[in-house]
Amino acid sequence: MRRIGLISDTHGLLRPEASAFLHGCDHIIHGGDICEQRILDELAAIATLTVVRGNNDMGAWAKDIPETASFEIDGVRFYAIHNLAELPIDPVASGIRVVVSGHSHRPQAKERDGVLYINPGSAVPRRFKLPISAGELLLDDGTMTPRIVELVTR
Template structure:
């Protein structure tokens, strides 16, 4: 029996990659950054830890170095279809109807794990500068034989 694929999910760093976030993601098999990166060095650091998939967020749109990053991304890993976008409110299709099992979005800075219509919605929260009283967090997405489960990790 193989072990699950562990994907570290981070979003809304806004130019700040905390040591606690790096430590939390270090053991992951793969990483996803769900936008509002802020600085290209963040992607360089994350890519040194594990293979990295990334989308740009609304705050990245005017940054020249982020021009070639996609706004949305579809992945299929371990038999699980995953759709990435920065702002869940911009999801323009029914994920279940397209066979998507996981939707990952950031933007709100509010950590969330929610299942609706057999689709797992994951927002890792913000790992960057604190906003209001929201926690600093990342998430783990574990994929195993077509199944997905998520866990939020509060960093501060």
Template structure:
């Protein structure tokens, strides 16, 4: 499984998506809140199901349901959709995102795996 391979490289926070079923999916929550470099990062699959109060100290919200890569800031909250790094979904690009946390702020970036 890809998550196990990624864990051999670095710590991983993973959540369950809308088509993740079966025994293995029970090990993954629907959402997760991560603290990293004094930032609060809320991870969920579908942004439309957000139940957390974004004004309650959340700095970043990561979601991926649409598979559309996007970086957006609303107020002081960074919204990040990394897209999809797996098999092509619809006619969307194959992408992933990184988020660099520095003393000067956050630097999100979308990476296109097709090199376009």
């Protein structure tokens, strides 16, 4: 079984709760709005890291971060993008099984047409009434089990 950690919209803050939740992951996907190189360094010390650039990722440190990423883990095709509304591909036609995004700060995992769309929410200070959250995806012989976790309870 592989455990894929999902995090987005850290906005320069990697909470201890988020770091603790991600420990033990085989791979981490960050859905953008990282805002500081230090966050990537801390995440890369935990697990293999795939990251996409968000609308708030500016400056020299972020120039080489791609806006999208297409990759495979254990035979499962992933696509990562910060803002799902800007998705430039048809995931079904492209053979994508999981689309990871961020931007809205709204945690959600739903399957449509055989594609799992998952947004782990935001791991920064609470915005509006949205939770502080991260997610994981467990891969086990082709079975995918998504989970979103509230990191800090209200």
